[in-house]
Amino acid sequence: MLIIGNHVSPYVRKVLVALALKGVDYEIDPIVPFFGNDRFSEISPLRRIPVMIDGDLTLCDSTVICEYLDDAYPGHPLKPADPADRARARWIEEFADSRLGDLMIWRLFFQKRVKPFVFREPTDEALVARTIEADLPAAFDYLEPLMPPAGWLFGDRPGIAEISLAAFFRNAELAGWTFDGARWPLLAALVGRTAALPAFQALRPCEDVLLRTRPLEQRAALAELGVSIAAETHGGERPRPGIMPI
């Protein structure tokens, strides 16, 4: 099992956590977001990460990959058994991927970490402020009543809904944002419980190292942490602006 992707992407994080929960080993080709070469465009036509290659199957969308993992690797099911609950879990995943992705990745993480450090462009501070003061609170107001008083959303184990939420909150944290847990206590508790899982905790050293390591030195830095690194075949030498990295 090969994953092409970078630990700083929340969509990659979803898949790596799912693989860890299922106990599936993988190698990672730690492509730098935005750096994919022409061969990368061929296997990921929307230039998204993560890409998963399992035998002769290549997939390049985190939701489709996690559905496949649940179909092909039965350990630790990521979705509940009841059809209505399965749908509710998928909807929370979609809300995280779409809405939290827009807010926490494109308006926080991209503005605070990618624009100044990758593209040498200034952060749009007004957009960041509006996101923190208005748009994120509206998203949390929607999520809070859906959260469980304790434990997990569906049944006795965390699944794709919890993984998706916590994956995006981590990027907002990496962008320097702090969650006001007192205002949305159930959401804060669920995200906290999920982020504390060993499957999430094990990725934090990689995330921290990647954020402070220059693109062309990242493979070596991850190898030093003991990560199984695949041969590089899909990365270029510099970013291509204007493409979708997720």
Add this chain to the structure above:
Amino acid sequence: MLIIGNHVSPYVRKVLVALALKGVDYEIDPIVPFFGNDRFSEISPLRRIPVMIDGDLTLCDSTVICEYLDDAYPGHPLKPADPADRARARWIEEFADSRLGDLMIWRLFFQKRVKPFVFREPTDEALVARTIEADLPAAFDYLEPLMPPAGWLFGDRPGIAEISLAAFFRNAELAGWTFDGARWPLLAALVGRTAALPAFQALRPCEDVLLRTRPLEQRAALAELGVSIAAETHGGERPRPGIMPI
């Protein structure tokens, strides 16, 4: 089973075709895209259509709805049984929803039909030309090698992949665009076979009528065609610019 949505949306069309293939009856609240009221925002926080309400379950994403229909209504499975083929079908659905949605909806249908007739703004003809001459051919070049020489993509029946492709091609057709089938013959043949299914054909009169009927007269026009219309609870009197209709 209640569907809130409009026949001109490809995402609504996906769900209506899936319901027809499965033989599930429904009522429709034919909300006009962009017209949802505050109550609509509460049940569809991203203001997307379609919304599906089945008992106490409310869903507002076409992919999640179709997954639910497959889990809850076993007639005419929309996905193949093999895990790898299921993943391939889901990826084609995702490619259609994301990439063909961007190109055929936002750059063709929105520009040619919605901007001038709903928002009284001019079409960006340069964007339309670039989409037709460069971006759509690239998307079709990617899809063509994935298409079957005859029959259906997976097994002996059309499923979510075929439905998704044909749903978007229909909107491009409604925008006045014509497909060059000679250049991508397998894709043209598959889309043609799918569009010819009774489940698609039955919707065409509704689509044609809606496109030439003013928003506040659409419910009556659909009722005249014999469509089961639900009580209106989610529509406003005028469009709200700047929101997501899909």
